[in-house]
Amino acid sequence: MDKKQIQEQRIKGYFIQAAKELLKGEGLKRVSVRIVADRAGYSYATLYNYFKDLNDLIFECVKEFQAECEEHVKVKTKKSPEGKQKIKDIVKAYVGYFNEYPGVFGLFFLERMGDLCAKKETSGLIYHSLDTLCDEQWKYLVGNGELTAEEAESKKQLLRFTITGVLVFYENRLQPGTYKEFTKLLDAQLSGILG
Amino acid sequence: MDKKQIQEQRIKGYFIQAAKELLKGEGLKRVSVRIVADRAGYSYATLYNYFKDLNDLIFECVKEFQAECEEHVKVKTKKSPEGKQKIKDIVKAYVGYFNEYPGVFGLFFLERMGDLCAKKETSGLIYHSLDTLCDEQWKYLVGNGELTAEEAESKKQLLRFTITGVLVFYENRLQPGTYKEFTKLLDAQLSGILG
DNA sequence: CGAAAATAATAAATATTGTTCATAATTAAA
């Protein structure tokens, strides 16, 4: 029956919504079965009627955050001029999303994904998100003759690692002390890679 | 009394040793008060006579791992020729240590340090370890005229971020699938930065 | 040496976790 599917999906949504709010607000360590269920308006046991376990629920959140992030970037860079400038803007928007929700960054890159059941699926989703977002622009630059295919591949990798590294340092609240310094650092790194 | 200090330090050492073994072998998730105390040959409650809490113990482990890592790098690069080559070798040895003990890398960069009490102290220790290890060589290159002070600072930063990023990807078992590919990637990135 | 005092080790207890299961409540079917 279709109704069943709709209703089930709706209730799953309540749990997911509650978990997402907690993840964004307080981070993974504050997400417990009891608290999520409370916020969703159900008993903790009910959660297990809709999700295999807590990781299953969190995995759904990861997927939604990933989509949110992608959407966020696309909206913010809609008008950017194609090529290197657009890549820079994509990266800035990408970083901006994680800066707005540090808990999501922690969930994506820091907190052990090892526990999340479908490792390959989740990791693939997360680890290639920046690549996917920039892919068109890299192709554009190669087609344009601005970069060779090898140069593009090399820069793509460098960008991926550098941005992740920068975020790891900043989100752990150490490296650049202020947001101002952080954006300056980011700009510098982007110029270094893309010219 | 001095005897007291020595004995206390000795028993603390048993707990630290047990925790270190667990961290290296199985990672943070497998480290529990009960298991550590068991391995140390004491009751779990005894641990609290020597450490404020579990984080306090783990912080001690972090300090020891940090020292171990430093020592490991220094031994491995003792004979390297000064300058860029030595920086490359330092980075390789540094990465090599974490590759040998993935649990330690996770502890350092991935698992939420937020819980570790003395955030600033711990983070400073960890986040500047690579910088400190390479510092002499950067100075050498500047004194040598091979690099300007600004170039050195910029490359130092880039190196720090890139290496962290590469490790985050590799240790989460996704990016390069094999160790062979990983070292190749590392070499490429090092050449890109240091020429 | 032996009693008193200080120190150290521990078991029991508390408060959280995630997860399972039998049962109660609700909804759908006949």
Place this chain on the structure above:
DNA sequence: TTTAATTATGAACAATATTTATTATTTTCG
């Protein structure tokens, strides 16, 4: 309306970190 299926839930279980009161040990000193 009675029966059957589904859904929600509280109780229970195992494992977690930590605290507290009590026991065991060691040190001190008369």
